Amino acid sequence: TLNKTRKTCSCKGDCDCPRILTDDNAGVMRKSNAVSYIAHKLSMVCGVKSGLPLTREVFKGNTPDGKTLETTLETFKAEHPEMAEQLDFILADGIYQTPENQKVTKDVLQAKLVAPINPRNRKDKPTSARGIEKINRYGTPICISEHKMDLRGSDREKGQYIYTCPVFHPNARQEGLTCPLANHVECCNGAAQGRVFRLDFDQAPQVDVELPQHGRKFKVLYSARTIIERIFGILKDGYSLRRVHKRGKQAVEAHVDRCMISMHIMANMAYHQTGKANCGWTRHRLN
Structure with a gap:
């Protein structure tokens, strides 16, 4: 008691x-x-x-x-x-x-x-970047087709994460995802591998720079x-x-x-x- x-x-x-x-x-x-x-x-x-x-x-x-x-x-x-x-x-x-x-x-x-x-009290942030609707509370870019961009790596010299398209990029393609032609043209001018988006480290402070939680290495370890x-x-x-x-x-x-x-x-x-x-x-x- x-x-x-x-x-x-x-x-x-x-x-x-x-x-x-x-x-x-x-x-x-x-x-x-x-x-x-x-x-x-x-x-x-x-x-x-x-x-x-x-x-x-x-x-x-x-x-x-x-x-x-x-x-x-x-x-x-x-x-x-x-x-x-x-x-x-x-x-x-x-x-x-x-x-x-x-x-x-x-x-x-x-x-x-x-x-x-742990997003705690963070909220989604809108962005003016072409083809990107917002950065969600977990620090992941969301495209105008409402797909989560796939983290492929980071550029330590420029202080940026590198995200690619989960629909068209051959190494990030996810089964079942599609992108309307109009959005594909607006986002990346119809590029064969889709959009490549760079996000500054300071725009997603909730992400661990040393071991980004959206990367494959983290997912393998944390499993x-x-x-x-x-x-x-x-x-x-x-x-x-x-x-x-x-x-x-x-x-x-x-x-x-x-x-x-x-x-x-x-x-x-x-x-x-x-x-x-x-x-x-x-x-x-x-x-």
Whole structure:
């Protein structure tokens, strides 16, 4: 119960003795405008290939997600120093995509934070460029045929992203997309490969210049992040992580640790029975 207090004395009945919170780490965690929980917040690091949780940090329920990264990465580095030295990328949800968290990841682990664009309060911006209707809130040019332009690369010397046509460019063509002849002529004078559009870096500050989120390299790297969602689902539904029955941060940490250890034990049993050590261990039936 949020903000519930208890007595610290042995007095019977009502008294003026100091009272303390029964759980000073519980807070209101909002999942959406209509869904809220009184909860503790758990931040976790897991291996992409192993699919096993490696490090955890427990925060107060109302702690913003973006503020949990630094402490979690520092704990991971302290607990797994050899593994931390080998990391090149940290995959995280879009809420972590801030300049501060990019700097934290480099300072703590000398790695690159890979997180999608979080548009926050940004809005679509109209543009006067020929054939381009607007720059949407994610920093992607939208042509007059309402197609998202395809990012092909960037020009660091000129500080520009290079976008191509998703209908006519041979390396960016998307099945099912068409462009009316009138728009094709207006946009690129009927060029065989369609429109090539250059967008200045400062016109799309929400895009990561080092690793643009609209590029193919980012999409390949980020596709591996879904493993953490499966791990959380397995821990909640299969290892009793969804609800805790003790109060206080220390008790919650102990509960999380037991869940994580249990998962590692099951993975070890699966390895000895199947000879495989990968994220598919949860699918093997253990006798």
